[in-house]
Amino acid sequence: MKSVTILGATGSVGTSTLDLIERDPARYDVLALTANCDVERLAAAARRVGARMAVVADPSCHDALADALAGSGIAVAAGPDAVCDAARMGADWTMAAIVGTAGLKPVLAALEGGKAVALANKESLVSAGDVMIDAAARHGATLLPVDSEHNAVFQCLEERNAASISRIILTASGGPFRERTLAEMQAITPEQAVAHPNWSMGAKISVDSATMMNKGLELIEAFHLFPVSVEQLEVIVHRQSVIHSMVEYVDGSVLAQLGSPDMRVPIAHALAWPQRMETPCQRLDLAAIGRLDFEAPDYARFPCLKLAREALAAGGARPAILNAANEVAVAAFLKGGIGFLEIAAIVADTLNRYDPPAPATLDQVLAIDAEARILAGERVKDCVA
Ligand code: NAD
Numbered sequence: 227m228k229s230v231t232i233l234g235a236t237g238s239v240g241t242s243t244l245d246l247i248e249r250d251p252a253r254y255d256v257l258a259l260t261a262n263c264d265v266e267r268l269a270a271a272a273r274r275v276g277a278r279m280a281v282v283a284d285p286s287c288h289d290a291l292a293d294a295l296a297g298s299g300i301a302v303a304a305g306p307d308a309v310c311d312a313a314r315m316g317a318d319w320t321m322a323a324i325v326g327t328a329g330l331k332p333v334l335a336a337l338e339g340g341k342a343v344a345l346a347n348k349e350s351l352v353s354a355g356d357v358m359i360d361a362a363a364r365h366g367a368t369l370l371p372v373d374s375e376h377n378a379v380f381q382c383l384e385e386r387n388a389a390s391i392s393r394i395i396l397t398a399s400g401g402p403f404r405e406r407t408l409a410e411m412q413a414i415t416p417e418q419a420v421a422h423p424n425w426s427m428g429a430k431i432s433v434d435s436a437t438m439m440n441k442g443l444e445l446i447e448a449f450h451l452f453p454v455s456v457e458q459l460e461v462i463v464h465r466q467s468v469i470h471s472m473v474e475y476v477d478g479s480v481l482a483q484l485g486s487p488d489m490r491v492p493i494a495h496a497l498a499w500p501q502r503m504e505t506p507c508q509r510l511d512l513a514a515i516g517r518l519d520f521e522a523p524d525y526a527r528f529p530c531l532k533l534a535r536e537a538l539a540a541g542g543a544r545p546a547i548l549n550a551a552n553e554v555a556v557a558a559f560l561k562g563g564i565g566f567l568e569i570a571a572i573v574a575d576t577l578n579r580y581d582p583p584a585p586a587t588l589d590q591v592l593a594i595d596a597e598a599r600i601l602a603g604e605r606v607k608d609c610v611a
């Protein structure tokens with residue numbers, strides 16, 4: 227039996243993880259499920275899998291969760307610290323699927339347990355990559371990348387000898403606006419931006435896919451996860467999302483991982499690792515797909531990708547500022563306050579206005595994140611006014 231905890235159990239990745247666990251419940255002992263405040267969904271999942279504990283990050287949701295789980299024997303807790311405590315319960319395997327900066331402390335808490343951490347939360351590596359990788363090494367934790375691109379690279383890395391790898395090539399679908407001109411992009415609505423052509427995901431990451439900031443964040447994650455330099459990381463637009471990423475070796479061999487675009491494939495890889503497990507995911511029908519297309523990314527139409535690459539190259543606090551400003555801008559866009567193209571403008575402006583020294587601890591990362599949010603928020607107000 228494997229003990230598991232799911233942080234962010236009510237989201238897109240969390241729900242897919244539960245789907246896999248519920249297909250073979252006898253194999254798993256679910257220690258904790260956490261969510262922000264989706265009490266109904268969290269309580270229902272906790273009952274179904276017989277979790278020992280359910281936690282909401284929002285303290286005002288405590289009583290509703292306690293009511294929903296009354297008589298179940300499932301322990302209830304609330305607040306951000308309670309989420310970290312749940313992450314520290316020592317599960318053999320923890321899915322880190324909280325969205326945004328709220329995921330950082332829980333990820334660090336899980337890594338300190340020294341077990342396997344399946345990492346979906348991108349922001350941990352983007353904002354605090356050095357801190358997280360260092361914590362994993364110090365505590366002997368295994369980071370299992372869940373993002374489909376990094377999971378693909380992980381699967382293709384037959385050897386981690388840096389000298390053998392020549393390039394890592396991340397594939398990008400190009401999002402729903404791959405063929406739009408900049409002028410056409412100005413009028414894009416939140417509804418259009420969250421409708422991804424290939425993947426079903428949470429709202430924030432769907433907007434990031436539409437701006438291609440998602441691919442930029444993934445470049446930064448890849449830099450921390452794998453033994454390559456910034457120059458060895460490339461992006462190729464591949465609209466079918468069949469090849470999830472590739473590793474090129476010095477002898478010219480390129481290994482790719484393919485599969486239908488279903489997050490349950492990389493999640494299952496991380497859940498069963500180092501073995502494999504069955505999934506109900508659709509098998510690839512290559513004859514039906516017929517062809518695979520590739521094109522170079524257009525940095526002029528997707529300035530977020532360029533900003534992310536520059537932040538990665540500059541290092542230090544730049545990726546944390548990029549990420550924080552992007553979260554603020556995307557939230558404002560989703561609320562209808564700013565235009566689609568203003569997302570990149572706000573991120574660029576925040577990076578121009580703020581250049582603190584490199585953070586060495588998670589608290590320093592969070593302080594930089596907080597300041598960048600204030601600056602980005604000021605710029606959002608200017609846009610709305
Ligand atoms: P989502 O919005 O569907 O779910 C987010 C989860 O986090 C929910 O359970 C929510 O309750 C919880 N949460 C939100 N705010 C919180 C807070 N302040 N404190 C504690 N918990 C909070 O997001 P998602 O699409 O499942 O993505 C989760 C993470 O995985 C993100 O970092 C995303 O970038 C990454 N990711 C997602 C996908 C995907 O296919 N959805 C793919 C790759 C990576």
Ligand code: MG
Pocket residue numbers: 373374375444
């Ligand atoms: Mg991805």
